[in-house]
Amino acid sequence: MVLELLIFDRIYRHIAAGICSNQFGFMKQRSTLQQVLVHFDCIFGLVAQLKQVGVIHLDIKKAFDTVDHNVLLERLWNCGIRGEMWNLIQSYLSHQQQCVSVRGSRSSLLAMTSGVPQGSLVGPLFLILYINDLPAGTLHSSFCCMQMMASAGLCLSLPSLAGGFG
Numbered sequence: 001m002v003l004e005l006l007i008f009d010r011i012y013r014h015i016a017a018g019i020c021s022n023q024f025g026f027m028k029q030r031s032t033l034q035q036v037l038v039h040f041d042c043i044f045g046l047v048a049q050l051k052q053v054g055v056i057h058l059d060i061k062k063a064f065d066t067v068d069h070n071v072l073l074e075r076l077w078n079c080g081i082r083g084e085m086w087n088l089i090q091s092y093l094s095h096q097q098q099c100v101s102v103r104g105s106r107s108s109l110l111a112m113t114s115g116v117p118q119g120s121l122v123g124p125l126f127l128i129l130y131i132n133d134l135p136a137g138t139l140h141s142s143f144c145c146m147q148m149m150a151s152a153g154l155c156l157s158l159p160s161l162a163g164g165f166g
Helices: 002-018 031-047 071-079 085-096 120-130 134-138
Strands: 050-057 143-148 151-158
Touching: 002 071, 002 085, 031 050, 071 120, 120 134, 120 151
Parallel strands: none
Antiparallel strands: 050 151, 143 151
């Protein structure tokens, strides 16, 4: 646990400045209350401009299982995590195996090429880095994205429906 905390702190120092400001989960000095306030500020701002508002909430809990190790390692490298720390993370990710056990029968072990450890300190940090560019596709003035680890809230202004759907 102590080693994982040291690894977490070192990674966090490297990536914190580059994490999207609308990412609230597992970020120091950011909270769920702040996320809700920013989300409602976005909605009320669009309403004040007399725009129609659409809100989409996405459940991305399974995202932990889909983090591609090669993409994650590339992003860590691009954040300046290199040398022994990068080698340690690469080794940690590449030596994970899984199997299925049902009623006493067990499958053979398979190497895991995706997914980050849930219940660990570094797992959420890896996920944050992996999904950090999600809001980059939303840099339109009528679109706002808030992220909280296992969910994302999207708020956008919609074109007027006055003309109908013809």
